[in-house]
Amino acid sequence: MRIGIDVGGTNTDAVLMDGDRVLATVKTATTEDVTSGIMAALDGLHRQRAFAPAAVRAVMIGTTHFVNALLEARGLAPTAALRLCLPATASLPPLVDWPRRMVDALSGRAYLVHGGHEFDGRRIAALDEAEVRRAAEDMGRHGVRSVAITSVFSPVNAECEVRAAEIVAAELPGVAVSLSHEIGRIGLLERENATILNAALRELAARIVDGLASSVAGFGITAPLYLSQNDGTLMDLDFTRRHPVATLASGPTNSMRGAAMLSNVDTCAVVDVGGTTTDVGVLRRGFPREATTEVTIAGIRTNFRMPDVVSLALGGGSRVRDDATTGARVGPDSVGYELTSRALVFGGDTLTATDVAVAAGRAEIGDPDRVARLDRDLVRATMDQVVAQVADAIDRMRTSPEPLPVVVVGGGSVLLPDALPGAGSVRRPEHFPVANAIGAAIAQIGGEVDRVFAIRPGGRDAAVAEATQEAVDRAVAAGADPATVRVVDVDEVPLPYLPGNATRIRVRAVGDLDLAYPGGTGAAVPEEP
Amino acid sequence: MATTKVSFVDVEDLPDIAAGAAILGTGGGGDPHIGRLLAAAALRRHGPVRLVGLDDLPSDAVVLPVSLMGAPTVMVEKPPSVDQVALVVDTLAGYLGRAVTHIACAEAGGVNSLIPFVAAARLDVPLVDADMMGRAFPELQMVLPSLYGVPTTPMVIADEKGNRAVLDTVDNHWAERLARSATIDMGCTAVIATCPMTGQQAGESLVPGTLTLCRELGRLLRTSKAEHRxxxxxxxxxxxxxxxxxxxxxxxxxxxxxxxxxxxxxxxxxxxxxxxxxxxxxxxxxxxxxxxxxxxxxxxxxxxxxxxxxxxxxxxxxxxxxxxxxxxxxxxxxxxxxxxxxxxxxxxxxxxxxxxxxxxxxx
Incomplete structure (x- = not known):
C-alpha cells in the first residue's frame, strides 16, 4: 500500500492505494502549520479503510506550499546571489529586472566575482577565491542566510560553482548554498533567477520537510517519504530540503497524471474545468509535455521545466451574456467562489455557464426550474461556444495529427458534452476530485541527461545512445527498479553558429520506485561536469 | 528648411521597440530580450537617448553602426556588457582619428535593434533613426551601404575581456570571414562596429525611420488587444x-x-x-x-x-x-x-x- 497526499492552498487531499487500486480518499482543510492538516487526512483515510501503518510502503506528497510562498512573498530567507563571471556579464547583475517587492521580500544582495567558462569549456577567468571570501564576509555582515551561486556556462563546466560553494560554506557555516548547475539549464539570467528563488525557499523547505516527516512518523508510519517534482517524478526529503523549487509546478503535473491513471491512458489531453478557468495540458507516455518558453513566477523570468498548459477564461462560474449584436458570450469574468449564491439555479440573479449547462440538461445542480424558461437559442449558442473553445485549445496542444484521447476533470466539467469535435469521446474518471493526490501516489523515479554533444558525421546514433544509457543509469542510481526503467523523452536541438555540429541532446528515463533498494536518493542525480 | 525631428527614447519605450524589432527580425535576429535589458541598464544610468532623423544628419557627420555578432544561444548565457559596446566605438574612432558624432543601427530586426541604444546612452551621442537593412539578415555584408560602395571595414570587434581587433580587409567577404572566426575565439559573442560612414553616405544608404517603426509596431501589438482590434x-x-x-x-x-x-x-x-x-x-x-x-x-x-x-x-x-x-x-x-x-x-x-x-x- 502507498499513500498519496496533496497539500494545496485550500485543501489537503489524501488517497490510500494498492497498486492502481484506490482504497480510500479523503479531503480535509489545509492548516496553517500543514502538519495537523496531514494528520487529519491520515486519520480520515484510516477511518474509511483501516490499515496497519507498517503496511504502508511509501508516502508521496505533492504541495503548492512553496509556489504559494513565492506568490505571496512571505517566509523567504535573506538571500545573496553570487555570480562567477567577471569580466563578463557585469552590466546585467543578479536581480536585474526583478520586481522591487520580490527583491525586498528576500533582502536580495548581489555579488560578482572573477570566474566562469566559455561555451566550449575554456575559462573566462580563473576563479578569484579571495574575491569569493570577501563577498562571503560581506554577506555575513549583512545577515544573509542563504546563498545562490551561478557561474557562466556552469551547465558545461560546474567546477567554479563547486569550489565557490566550498569557500562560502567555510566562511559562513550554517548558511544554505544553492548551485545553479543543479537547478537550471543554459540561459544565465533565467537559471540564476531560479537558483535565487530556490535559495530563498531553503529555510521554509527545512521547516516544512521536518513538519511532514514528524506528522507521518507521528501516525506510526515508518515507510520512506517522498515529494513530487515538477516533472512527475519523486525526490526524497534531503533532496527537497536542497531543491524546493523542484516542487513549484508539481500541482498541475500531479493533477494531469492522476487523471490519466484513473482513465487508464498514458498519452492524452487533460482538460481541468474549474470555476473560473479551464486548464488544458498534454501527457505523453504518462508525463506532461513541458513548456519550451520561459516561465514567469511571481514576476520573475525562469527557465524551469514546467508543464505546457493552456489556460482559458472559462469555467462553471463564467458569466453568460446575451448581447444583441454579438450574440451569446461566455466569460471571461466569473462569479468564482460565489457560484453557490449568485448563479440562477442557486437562487441568485446572475446567468452563469453552470445555469446554461443545467438548462441544456447536462447537469442536475440546484433548482432546474429556475432556468427552465431560458431562451433555447441562447442555451445552444452558449454550449456551442464552450465546446468550440475547449476543442480549439485541445487542438492547439496536440503534438501530432494522431487522434488524442481526452480526459475531463474538475468541478466545472459538467459543461462539456460526452464527445468533442476532432477529439472523439471524452473520459470522465471517478475520484477526479483527488486526482492530485493520486498523481503524487503514482509518481516514479527519473534520471536525465541534458548536454551539448559535438556530433561527428555519422555519429548521431552513437551520441543519442550514450545519452540514453547515462539517463537510464541515473534513474537506477536514484532508486528506480531497473526492470521498469524506460526512456520517456529524447529531444535533439542543433545549436546554430557553434562549430563542430554542436547538438543539445536531452534524454529522460523513468522507472517505478524500487522499494527494496536501500541506496536510492529518490532524486535525479545532478550531472557531473 | 525641414523641421528638425528630434525625439527621445527612454526606458519605458524599450519593450515596444523590442516587440517591434522581433517582427522585423523575420524569424531571426536573436531574441531582443537581452538587448532590452542591456539598453535599460544603460538608459537608467546615463539617461534617455536622442533620436535624430536621417534628414537632419549633417553631411560631415561621422556615423558608426554598432551591433552584436555571435550565436543567440551563447548570448543568453554570456550577455555582452555596456562598456564593451562603448569600447568598439572608441577604438574605431581612434583608428579613424576622428570622433564619432552619431551612432547608427546595423539591423532593425531582433536583438541588434537595441544595442545601438546602449552605445548612444553610454557615450552620450545621438542615435540615427535608421538602419542598414530595414530588417534582419545573417551576414555582415548584407547591408544597403554595400550598394553605395561603403565598405564593411575598417571595423572593430571586441570581447568582454578587453580584447579588440581592428579589421581592414580587401573586401567585405573577408571581413565576414575574419570576424566570424574572431567571434568564435572570443567565446561566440562579440560586439562589432562596422561600416563607418559620413552623414551624407548615411543619408543615401540607410533605411529611414526604422527604430521609430519598431516602437510603433510594438505599441500596436500592446494596444490592439485593449482596443479590440x-x-x-x-x-x-x-x-x-x-x-x-x-x-x-x-x-x-x-x-x-x-x-x-x-x-x-x-x-x-x-x-x-x-x-x-x-x-x-x-x-x-x-x-x-x-x-x-x-x-x-x-x-x-x-x-x-x-x-x-x-x-x-x-x-x-x-x-x-x-x-x-x-x-x-x-x-x-x-x-x-x-x-x-x-x-x-x-x-x-x-x-x-x-x-x-x-x-x-x-x-
Missing part, C-alpha cells in the same frame, strides 16, 4: 504588406549547416486557407514561402511569422507543432530589389536557384 491587421497595414497565409504548424525540420540554422516549417491552412499548405524555408531568418507548391514570397522581402491571436513575432527557433501562425509579407526597401541588392541577399545567395518573388508582383 486585430493586431495582425495593424501590423500588415503599417508595413504596407499583405497576409500570405494563416495556419497551424504541422511540421518543423531543422539542421545546422555551416554554422547556420537551416530548416523548413510546414503549415496547414485554417480559416480562409483551410485545405491549403504553406512551406517556409529559413536560414536563421525566413527566406522563402511556398503556398501549395508555388513560391509566393521570398527574400529580400520580409516574411514574418506572427502569432495569429496576439500578433507577437515567433522566431524560427521557437517554431513548434500546433502553433497558430499568420505569415505576412512586407516589401523590403526597394534598393534590395536592384540587381546589386538581389546579388547580396536574393534567393540565389542562400542557395535557391530562382529569381525573387516581389510583393505586389506575385504569380
Amino acid at each position: 486585430d493586431p495582425v491587421d495593424g501590423v500588415v497595414t503599417r508595413l504596407r504588406g499583405g497576409r500570405l497565409f494563416s495556419g497551424k504548424v504541422v511540421d518543423v525540420a531543422r539542421r545546422t549547416v555551416t554554422g547556420f540554422a537551416r530548416g523548413e516549417a510546414r503549415l496547414s491552412g485554417t480559416d480562409e486557407h483551410a485545405g491549403g499548405e504553406l512551406v517556409l524555408r529559413f536560414q536563421n531568418e525566413h527566406l522563402i514561402a511556398e503556398v501549395d507548391g508555388v513560391v509566393r514570397a521570398s527574400v529580400p522581402d520580409l516574411l514574418c511569422t506572427l502569432d495569429t491571436e496576439t500578433g507577437t513575432a515567433v522566431t524560427t527557433e521557437a517554431l513548434r507543432y500546433g502553433q497558430r501562425l499568420t505569415v505576412i509579407v512586407a516589401p523590403a526597401d526597394p534598393r534590395w530589389h536592384t540587381p546589386g541588392g538581389i546579388e547580396l541577399a536574393g534567393p540565389r545567395y542562400f542557395g535557391y536557384d530562382m529569381d525573387p518573388v516581389r510583393f505586389g508582383e506575385e504569380p
Whole structure:
C-alpha cells in the first residue's frame, strides 16, 4: 500500500492505494502549520479503510506550499546571489529586472566575482577565491542566510560553482548554498533567477520537510517519504530540503497524471474545468509535455521545466451574456467562489455557464426550474461556444495529427458534452476530485541527461545512445527498479553558429520506485561536469 | 528648411521597440530580450537617448553602426556588457582619428535593434533613426551601404575581456570571414562596429525611420488587444504588406549547416486557407514561402511569422507543432530589389536557384 497526499492552498487531499487500486480518499482543510492538516487526512483515510501503518510502503506528497510562498512573498530567507563571471556579464547583475517587492521580500544582495567558462569549456577567468571570501564576509555582515551561486556556462563546466560553494560554506557555516548547475539549464539570467528563488525557499523547505516527516512518523508510519517534482517524478526529503523549487509546478503535473491513471491512458489531453478557468495540458507516455518558453513566477523570468498548459477564461462560474449584436458570450469574468449564491439555479440573479449547462440538461445542480424558461437559442449558442473553445485549445496542444484521447476533470466539467469535435469521446474518471493526490501516489523515479554533444558525421546514433544509457543509469542510481526503467523523452536541438555540429541532446528515463533498494536518493542525480 | 525631428527614447519605450524589432527580425535576429535589458541598464544610468532623423544628419557627420555578432544561444548565457559596446566605438574612432558624432543601427530586426541604444546612452551621442537593412539578415555584408560602395571595414570587434581587433580587409567577404572566426575565439559573442560612414553616405544608404517603426509596431501589438482590434491587421497595414497565409504548424525540420540554422516549417491552412499548405524555408531568418507548391514570397522581402491571436513575432527557433501562425509579407526597401541588392541577399545567395518573388508582383 502507498499513500498519496496533496497539500494545496485550500485543501489537503489524501488517497490510500494498492497498486492502481484506490482504497480510500479523503479531503480535509489545509492548516496553517500543514502538519495537523496531514494528520487529519491520515486519520480520515484510516477511518474509511483501516490499515496497519507498517503496511504502508511509501508516502508521496505533492504541495503548492512553496509556489504559494513565492506568490505571496512571505517566509523567504535573506538571500545573496553570487555570480562567477567577471569580466563578463557585469552590466546585467543578479536581480536585474526583478520586481522591487520580490527583491525586498528576500533582502536580495548581489555579488560578482572573477570566474566562469566559455561555451566550449575554456575559462573566462580563473576563479578569484579571495574575491569569493570577501563577498562571503560581506554577506555575513549583512545577515544573509542563504546563498545562490551561478557561474557562466556552469551547465558545461560546474567546477567554479563547486569550489565557490566550498569557500562560502567555510566562511559562513550554517548558511544554505544553492548551485545553479543543479537547478537550471543554459540561459544565465533565467537559471540564476531560479537558483535565487530556490535559495530563498531553503529555510521554509527545512521547516516544512521536518513538519511532514514528524506528522507521518507521528501516525506510526515508518515507510520512506517522498515529494513530487515538477516533472512527475519523486525526490526524497534531503533532496527537497536542497531543491524546493523542484516542487513549484508539481500541482498541475500531479493533477494531469492522476487523471490519466484513473482513465487508464498514458498519452492524452487533460482538460481541468474549474470555476473560473479551464486548464488544458498534454501527457505523453504518462508525463506532461513541458513548456519550451520561459516561465514567469511571481514576476520573475525562469527557465524551469514546467508543464505546457493552456489556460482559458472559462469555467462553471463564467458569466453568460446575451448581447444583441454579438450574440451569446461566455466569460471571461466569473462569479468564482460565489457560484453557490449568485448563479440562477442557486437562487441568485446572475446567468452563469453552470445555469446554461443545467438548462441544456447536462447537469442536475440546484433548482432546474429556475432556468427552465431560458431562451433555447441562447442555451445552444452558449454550449456551442464552450465546446468550440475547449476543442480549439485541445487542438492547439496536440503534438501530432494522431487522434488524442481526452480526459475531463474538475468541478466545472459538467459543461462539456460526452464527445468533442476532432477529439472523439471524452473520459470522465471517478475520484477526479483527488486526482492530485493520486498523481503524487503514482509518481516514479527519473534520471536525465541534458548536454551539448559535438556530433561527428555519422555519429548521431552513437551520441543519442550514450545519452540514453547515462539517463537510464541515473534513474537506477536514484532508486528506480531497473526492470521498469524506460526512456520517456529524447529531444535533439542543433545549436546554430557553434562549430563542430554542436547538438543539445536531452534524454529522460523513468522507472517505478524500487522499494527494496536501500541506496536510492529518490532524486535525479545532478550531472557531473 | 525641414523641421528638425528630434525625439527621445527612454526606458519605458524599450519593450515596444523590442516587440517591434522581433517582427522585423523575420524569424531571426536573436531574441531582443537581452538587448532590452542591456539598453535599460544603460538608459537608467546615463539617461534617455536622442533620436535624430536621417534628414537632419549633417553631411560631415561621422556615423558608426554598432551591433552584436555571435550565436543567440551563447548570448543568453554570456550577455555582452555596456562598456564593451562603448569600447568598439572608441577604438574605431581612434583608428579613424576622428570622433564619432552619431551612432547608427546595423539591423532593425531582433536583438541588434537595441544595442545601438546602449552605445548612444553610454557615450552620450545621438542615435540615427535608421538602419542598414530595414530588417534582419545573417551576414555582415548584407547591408544597403554595400550598394553605395561603403565598405564593411575598417571595423572593430571586441570581447568582454578587453580584447579588440581592428579589421581592414580587401573586401567585405573577408571581413565576414575574419570576424566570424574572431567571434568564435572570443567565446561566440562579440560586439562589432562596422561600416563607418559620413552623414551624407548615411543619408543615401540607410533605411529611414526604422527604430521609430519598431516602437510603433510594438505599441500596436500592446494596444490592439485593449482596443479590440486585430493586431495582425495593424501590423500588415503599417508595413504596407499583405497576409500570405494563416495556419497551424504541422511540421518543423531543422539542421545546422555551416554554422547556420537551416530548416523548413510546414503549415496547414485554417480559416480562409483551410485545405491549403504553406512551406517556409529559413536560414536563421525566413527566406522563402511556398503556398501549395508555388513560391509566393521570398527574400529580400520580409516574411514574418506572427502569432495569429496576439500578433507577437515567433522566431524560427521557437517554431513548434500546433502553433497558430499568420505569415505576412512586407516589401523590403526597394534598393534590395536592384540587381546589386538581389546579388547580396536574393534567393540565389542562400542557395535557391530562382529569381525573387516581389510583393505586389506575385504569380
